[in-house]
Every structure is written in C-alpha cells, then in structure tokens.
Amino acid sequence: MPYVNIKVTREGTLPGETATTPEQKKALIKGVSDLLFEVMGKAPHTTYVIIEEVELENWGVGGVTTPEYRQQIAAKADKST
Amino acid sequence: MPYVNIKVTREGTLPGETATTPEQKKALIKGVSDLLFEVMGKAPHTTYVIIEEVELENWGVGGVTTPEYRQQIAAKADKST
Amino acid sequence: MPYVNIKVTREGTLPGETATTPEQKKALIKGVSDLLFEVMGKAPHTTYVIIEEVELENWGVGGVTTPEYRQQIAAKADKST
Amino acid sequence: MPYVNIKVTREGTLPGETATTPEQKKALIKGVSDLLFEVMGKAPHTTYVIIEEVELENWGVGGVTTPEYRQQIAAKADKST
Amino acid sequence: MPYVNIKVTREGTLPGETATTPEQKKALIKGVSDLLFEVMGKAPHTTYVIIEEVELENWGVGGVTTPEYRQQIAAKADKST
Amino acid sequence: MPYVNIKVTREGTLPGETATTPEQKKALIKGVSDLLFEVMGKAPHTTYVIIEEVELENWGVGGVTTPEYRQQIAAKADKST
Structure with missing residues (x-):
C-alpha cells in the first residue's frame, strides 16, 4: 500500500511546454508503480502516486527562489569559462 | 495539537458539482476535529485540518491516472456481467 | 481515493498510557474512513489513513516545544486565578 | 540536505495585498535557509524550502474553517469588552 | 529539484526479512532518480528521495488497520473458493 | 496559522553528538516561529513546527543514499586537488 x-x-x-505534460505525468505514475512492484512486490493497484507542481517562486534553494538560484549558477558558470 | x-x-x-463543495469541506473539518476530541481528548482549537484537492491526472493508482484506472475497473465489471 | x-x-x-493505544488508532482510522464515505461517498477500501506520532520535543508551538508551551499556558492560568 | x-x-x-507577496516568499526562503545554516551548519544550497498556500476554506481549526474561526474569536473578544 | x-x-x-532492506532502499532511490531524469530531464543530484516506513497498525485502509484489512481480504478469498 | x-x-x-540536540530543536522552532511573525505577522501561538529526523539510508540524493553521495563528493574533491 x-x-x-x-x-x-x-x-x-x-x-514548447510550460508545464509537466500529461504524458510525463503518466510516465512518472507508471514508472514509480512499476518500481515498487519490482523492488518490493507491491501490487500496483495499491500504490498511490500524487504529483504536485509548485510555483517556481514558491520553491527555494540556496536561500533564494529557484529562478534566482539558477541565475546564480549560470553566472558562476560564465565566470569560470 | x-x-x-x-x-x-x-x-x-x-x-451537479465539479468540485468538493464548501459544505463538504465544513463537514470534513468538523468531523475530523470531533473525532480527535472524542478518541484522544484533543481540544478542537488545537486541531488543524488542511484539505488539498489534487487534479485527477496528477493522482495515479494501478500504474495509471485515476480516470484511466476507473475506465479499467469499469471495463472489467462490464466483462464479468 | x-x-x-x-x-x-x-x-x-x-x-496509565504513554502513547496512543492500538484501540485509539483503530478508532481514528474507522472514524476518518466513515467520515469520507458519509460526506463524499468515498469507498472505504480506497481511503488510506496514516497516523504519525511525533516526539514532544520535535513539535513546536508558540516558538517553543510542546512541553514548554504547556508550562507557559499552565503558569498563565495559575496567575489568573 | x-x-x-x-x-x-x-x-x-x-x-492592499490579497496573497503572500514575492518579497515575503523570498524572506521566508532566506530566513529558513539561514536558520538551518546557523543552527545546524546545513549548507544553503542543500536546503529546499517549499511554500504552499492553502485556500482559507480548506484550512480548518476549532472544527470550522479559518474564516468562521476568526469570526468566533472576534465575537468572543467583543463580548468580553 | x-x-x-x-x-x-x-x-x-x-x-526472512522484517523490514525494507538497505538494498531495496537503494533500488528505490536509484529507480526514482533515474525516472525523473528520463521523463523530465531532472539532474539526479537535485532529486531528493525520502523513504518513510510506517508501522502496520498506523496505516489504515478499508476503515481498519492494514493487518486487519489483509485478514478480511484473505477471508473473502477463502470463501470464494 | x-x-x-x-x-x-x-x-x-x-x-560529539549523534543526533539533533534538544537545543538545536528549540532554536529551529524559535527561529521559524519568529520568522513567520516578522515576515507575515503570524502570531507565534498559531504556528506549528514539526521536526522529522530521517535515517541517513532513507534519504537519497544523486540516485544513492546520503552516505554514498557524500563519499562520491569527497572522492571528487580529492581528485581535484
């Protein structure tokens, strides 16, 4: 379960996409369900998979929002070249 | 707490509804809060209940999305009659 | 689901108990499951209920741990009498 | 991590705002990230902070929704003056 | 991320095991991480996978605990043969 | 709330410690509670903070468990010097 x-x-x-596509969601659900069956023998009909999409400005890492963090990483990469 | x-x-x-209604949400909140008071003596003003609604295509079971799973179940039921 | x-x-x-008892857990599971059936028509075999018990010192409220918070509340109550 | x-x-x-502002989100992300570094030495680039905003009618306390709960508290405060 | x-x-x-083994945990972590890379291009070093094991009596389904639910299912299967 | x-x-x-200390937990609870008051005006007595400690082998990143990931990072750092 x-x-x-x-x-x-x-x-x-x-x-060309601005969000996770239905096909990607299906692939995630199938992949996770298969994995739990293969690794632990969990029957797929007992496995719930819930996908939650979080706005970029609501997801923080490195003390800043995701877009700001990516800019920092990109800026560092530029400097190192 | x-x-x-x-x-x-x-x-x-x-x-006629396409989502959980405000009345249903109120009933869930009251029911859970009452339950925790009756079973464990938890004061209702300390019980937080958070309801999250998840898009059907974001909820997987049986290795597929919920709508697909229901179609499979319905198809099986048809065959067995 | x-x-x-x-x-x-x-x-x-x-x-005489130092933890949630098995009977209390059963009552919570049954109560929540019944509630979701009554309010939303959700079939009980599709409702998962997961109970997590959190150490008192890991649960904070009022900017302090739960035991400290209760002491503060009790101290206030004493003063007001 | x-x-x-x-x-x-x-x-x-x-x-004048009807939601958490981008500046508030940034302050929460930075504050939590700094806190985990100061208290536990956690490197900020390993700390994920995810902010979720929940509709008022989906958040219950005291056995009722948040707006109803606030009305109850306000009504009590009125009576006691 | x-x-x-x-x-x-x-x-x-x-x-012979009474819990999820370390090998199974590694397989789950690797499988989920690979999946998110293949389906969404997510770099594995940004994917966090957290496995939580829940006591059987703390996991409810069908309005009862997991052990009770399995007994019910087994009893039904017996009757139908 | x-x-x-x-x-x-x-x-x-x-x-000399093998776990998060009570003092660290208190500092996290106070820090988060203060932050939510300063940034959003949330009254501390309405803020719940729940700390969960996850076994190292149950936390994956980079497709492996945390201990394995740290060994990989350390090995890379060694090579680059």
Missing part, C-alpha cells in the same frame, strides 16, 4: 508524493516545480521541461 | 492533512481528487462527488 | 495523514504528539492521552 | 515545507493560508498579510 | 516522499508499511517483503 | 515541517537527516551536526 505505498504512497508516493512527487513534488516538482511548475514549468515546462520539454520544448 | 493534531495536524490532519486530507488529500482528495479535485472532482464533484455530489450531483 | 483519499489519503489522510494524521500527526499527533507521541504521548498517552488515556490514564 | 534539509527539506522544509511551509503551509500558510492564501491571503494577504500586508496592506 | 524534485522532492519525492515514499511511504511504505514497515515490514519485510523479502524472505 | 502556519504549519512548518522540517525534515533533516538523523545525525549529529555538533561535536
């Missing part, structure tokens, strides 16, 4: 909660930032990760 | 988090799919469960 | 997570402090709430 | 989840009601807490 | 929380009952799912 | 959940690995971060 596993319960899996996946949180990702709300943004596109495929060309 | 209990904390209760209720996650349900975002959909109507009453005729 | 509801998912309900109940967090309570790990302590006894019945005479 | 701390993970911090902050849930607040979705409403304005500054004059 | 995905965050994945996996909750399973605390029990053995391999012969 | 904020709810804050802090998850950290179960390990010592101060000399």
Whole structure:
C-alpha cells in the first residue's frame, strides 16, 4: 500500500511546454508503480502516486527562489569559462 | 495539537458539482476535529485540518491516472456481467 | 481515493498510557474512513489513513516545544486565578 | 540536505495585498535557509524550502474553517469588552 | 529539484526479512532518480528521495488497520473458493 | 496559522553528538516561529513546527543514499586537488 508524493516545480521541461505534460505525468505514475512492484512486490493497484507542481517562486534553494538560484549558477558558470 | 492533512481528487462527488463543495469541506473539518476530541481528548482549537484537492491526472493508482484506472475497473465489471 | 495523514504528539492521552493505544488508532482510522464515505461517498477500501506520532520535543508551538508551551499556558492560568 | 515545507493560508498579510507577496516568499526562503545554516551548519544550497498556500476554506481549526474561526474569536473578544 | 516522499508499511517483503532492506532502499532511490531524469530531464543530484516506513497498525485502509484489512481480504478469498 | 515541517537527516551536526540536540530543536522552532511573525505577522501561538529526523539510508540524493553521495563528493574533491 505505498504512497508516493512527487513534488516538482511548475514549468515546462520539454520544448514548447510550460508545464509537466500529461504524458510525463503518466510516465512518472507508471514508472514509480512499476518500481515498487519490482523492488518490493507491491501490487500496483495499491500504490498511490500524487504529483504536485509548485510555483517556481514558491520553491527555494540556496536561500533564494529557484529562478534566482539558477541565475546564480549560470553566472558562476560564465565566470569560470 | 493534531495536524490532519486530507488529500482528495479535485472532482464533484455530489450531483451537479465539479468540485468538493464548501459544505463538504465544513463537514470534513468538523468531523475530523470531533473525532480527535472524542478518541484522544484533543481540544478542537488545537486541531488543524488542511484539505488539498489534487487534479485527477496528477493522482495515479494501478500504474495509471485515476480516470484511466476507473475506465479499467469499469471495463472489467462490464466483462464479468 | 483519499489519503489522510494524521500527526499527533507521541504521548498517552488515556490514564496509565504513554502513547496512543492500538484501540485509539483503530478508532481514528474507522472514524476518518466513515467520515469520507458519509460526506463524499468515498469507498472505504480506497481511503488510506496514516497516523504519525511525533516526539514532544520535535513539535513546536508558540516558538517553543510542546512541553514548554504547556508550562507557559499552565503558569498563565495559575496567575489568573 | 534539509527539506522544509511551509503551509500558510492564501491571503494577504500586508496592506492592499490579497496573497503572500514575492518579497515575503523570498524572506521566508532566506530566513529558513539561514536558520538551518546557523543552527545546524546545513549548507544553503542543500536546503529546499517549499511554500504552499492553502485556500482559507480548506484550512480548518476549532472544527470550522479559518474564516468562521476568526469570526468566533472576534465575537468572543467583543463580548468580553 | 524534485522532492519525492515514499511511504511504505514497515515490514519485510523479502524472505526472512522484517523490514525494507538497505538494498531495496537503494533500488528505490536509484529507480526514482533515474525516472525523473528520463521523463523530465531532472539532474539526479537535485532529486531528493525520502523513504518513510510506517508501522502496520498506523496505516489504515478499508476503515481498519492494514493487518486487519489483509485478514478480511484473505477471508473473502477463502470463501470464494 | 502556519504549519512548518522540517525534515533533516538523523545525525549529529555538533561535536560529539549523534543526533539533533534538544537545543538545536528549540532554536529551529524559535527561529521559524519568529520568522513567520516578522515576515507575515503570524502570531507565534498559531504556528506549528514539526521536526522529522530521517535515517541517513532513507534519504537519497544523486540516485544513492546520503552516505554514498557524500563519499562520491569527497572522492571528487580529492581528485581535484
């Protein structure tokens, strides 16, 4: 009876997309469900997978929001070249 | 000081509704709060109840999204009759 | 397919007990499951209820741990009498 | 590698605002990240902070929704003056 | 920067084991991390996977604890043969 | 009425300690509570802070458990010097 909660930032990760696509969600759900069956023998009909998309400005890392953090990382990468 | 988090799919469960109604939310909050008082003596003003509604395509079970899972169940039920 | 997570402090709430008893856990599970059926028509076999017990010193309120907070409340009550 | 989840009601807490502002979110993210570094030495780039805003009618306390609870508190305060 | 929380009952799912083994935990972590990279391009070093094991008597389904639920299912299966 | 959940690995971060100390927990609770008051005006007695300590082998990053990940990082650092 596993319960899996996946949180990702709300943004596109495929060309032309601005959010996680239905196909990506299906792939996540299937992948996690298969994994729990293969590793632990959990019957898929007992595995709940809940995907939550979090606004970029609501997700912090490095003491700043995600967009600011990525800018910092990109700026550092520029300097090191 | 209990904390209760209720996650349900975002959909109507009453005729003509497309989402959990305000009355249903009130009933959930009151019911959970009463329950924690009756079973454990928890003072209601210390019990937080947070209801989260999750899009159907973001909730997986059986390795597929909820709408797909229900179709599978319905198809099986049809076959067995 | 509801998912309900109940967090309570790990302590006894019945005479002579130092933790939530098995009977209390059963009552919480049954109560929440019944509630979701009555209010939203959710089939009990689809409702997951997960109870988590949190050490008193890991649960804060009022800027202090739960035991300290209760002492503050008790001290205030003493003064007001 | 701390993970911090902050849930607040979705409403304005500054004059003229109807929601948590981007500046408030930044301050929460920075504050929590700094705190974990100061208290536990956790490197900020390993600390995730996720802010979730919950509709007022989805957040219960005292057996009622937050708006109803505040009305009750306000009514009591009125009576006691 | 995905965050994945996996909750399973605390029990053995391999012969002779009474809990999830370290190898199973590693397989879950690797599997989820790979999945998020393949489906969404998420860099593995940004994916946190947290496994939580929940006591059987703290996990409810069908209005009863997990052990009771399994007994009910087993009893039904017996009757139908 | 904020709810804050802090998850950290179960390990010592101060000399001679093997877990988060009571003093560190108090500092986290006070710090988060103060922060929510300063940034959003939230009354401390309404802020719940719940600290959860997660076994190192139950926390994955980079597709491996935390101890393995740290070894990888340390090995890379060695090579680069």
